[in-house]
Amino acid sequence: MNLKKITAIALGAVMTVSMAVPTFAADDVETVTDGKLTVATSPDFAPYEFYSIDDDGNPTLAGFDMDLAKYIADKMGLELEVVPMDFDGVLSELAQKNVDLGMAGLSPDPAREDAMEFSDLYYQGGQSFVTVKDKADQFKSLEDANNKDYSIGAQTGSIQLDLANENTPDADIVSLPKVTDLITELLTGKMDxxxxxTAVAESYQKNYPDLVIVCDVPYDTVGSAIGVSKGNDALLKAVNAAIADALDDGSMDKFIADATELAAGQTYEGTLDDNGAVPETDDTAEDAE
Known part of the structure; x- marks a missing residue:
């Protein structure tokens, strides 16, 4: 896997400047690299994580997960290092303990507990079924989507893929590595x-008005947690303490508001090329009309 590491300096252009006061000394917690907090993320999940594009076309990693990652690193007195990759790579790298944290809108699914620890919830969300306006009348409920004639998508390795298999087992279920791939397939009519x-669907809907959120999808765990390297109890304790502080001091609310505003502008969702630029074959999202 070609891992591109991004330091906290590269994140600083659009991220909220963290004023977090160190709570845990770096010596109290073991990390993959001394003095650094290494975080794996999948930057195709706005407003959690994505690339914000400036007026000159330069991409900068942004999102409320990334703001929170910087806040946690500052609380621990560590340098933040972010490693972007596909979502299933986040799960794999965390399971192999190649990174300290996985931050990619993770749902604390019990099926993942053998591969990672889960932090306390830092964001309350939900799950949605999405289509396009021309097909909205075909899906009055989830039951309508459970049809062999429909192509139904979800991100590879995600909770949403489990929900697709659970709720639409008779459909042609297609898993794709990035949410942007799903959006493209929906907009081009290749997927139904x-x-x-939900928060991600709402973000895409702002940039692509043809998308329609049809209905909520029942799911027992409504919220997102951080994946923590298995067995690192000191790190888990430090992460939970930082999450509690971010929720108590209002930082998390600001992170979410800032990320939501950025996600409504010029963005790119996916991994960059070897030169750290948006691949020429990929289009960035236009400002919402």
Missing amino acids: GAFIE
Whole structure:
């Protein structure tokens, strides 16, 4: 896997400047690299994580997960290092303990507990079934999507893929590595519907008005947690303490507001090329009309 590491300096252009006062000394917690907090993320999940594009076309990693990652690193007195990759790579790298944290809108699914620890919830969300306006009348409920004639999508390795298999087992279920792939397939008519996390679906809807959120998808765990390297109890304790502080001091609310505003502008969702630029074959999202 070609891992591109991004330091906290590269994140600073659009992220909220963290004023977090160190709570845990770096010596109290073991990390993959001394003095650094290494975080794996999948930057195709706005407003959690994505690339914000400036007026000159330069991408900068943004999102409320990334703001929170910087806040946690500052609380621990560590340098933040972010490693962007596909979502299933986040799960794999965390399970192999190649990174300290996985931050990609993770749902604390019990099926993942053998591979990672879960932090306390830092964001309350939900799950949605999405289609396009021309097909909205075909899907009055989830039951309508459970049809062999429909192509239904979800992100590879995600909770949404489990929900697709659970709720639409008779449909032609297609898993794709990035949420942007699902959106493209929906907009080009190659896919009929998709299971997407609600906040992410709402973010895409702002940039692509043809998308329609048809209905909520029942799911027992409504919220997002941080994946923590298995067995690192000191790190888990430090992460939970930082989350509690971010929720108590209002930082998390600001992170979410800032990320939501950025996600409504010029963005790119996916991994960059070897030169750290948006691949020429990919289009960035236009400002919402």
